Amino acid sequence: EAAVTQSPRSKVAVTGGKVTLSCHQTNNHDYMYWYRQDTGHGLRLIHYSYVADSTEKGDIPDGYKASRPSQENFSLILELASLSQTAVYFCASRNSGNTLYFGEGSRLIVV
């Protein structure tokens, strides 16, 4: 079974604070993705990466940074968290057949 683990699973952050969401995969997949899920918006792509030490902007990258220090790890960084970034964040890795394996999600509340 493919394994993608996220941490933290839940976090309350203060507006203007820094938040780091971490993702670890043991699938040996090259591609990793960060999506955010909001009611009425579905899953929107923030950043993705297809190789270590390189990241690409997705469809809604503003306010987010990403880091891929190794094939297994992919982080999403909110340098200055804002209320509008309250959402559930999903990390995923992709196999050669294009199947995405999602982590369990990280629920972020910015107050």
Place this chain on the structure above:
Amino acid sequence: GEQVEQLPSILRVQEGSSASINCSYEDSASNYFPWYKQEPGENPKLIIDIRSNMERKQIQELIVLLDKKAKRFSLHITDTQPGDSAMYFCAASFDSGGSNYKLTFGKGTLLTVTP
């Protein structure tokens, strides 16, 4: 980039009947169309997919149809059961075999199957 529209956003059907979800896409180059199911409190999981060289695919009670000319694809769940109640997402992508692969999702359909 690719845009995917998904309708309806909410669907309520009676157990044993069929449920249909429709999606459309903009980029005629898109060639891969998966469907993901997300149960409450869970992560999305792939349930069926279709590639552009096919028009129809069936896995048990799930049927996917693809109309490339109209740039539309749809999911049909026959003989629905309460366990089919979930959020469903369609998606589209262009897989050139290159390094810039990303999947664009629709906004989701919340399906409720009533006894």
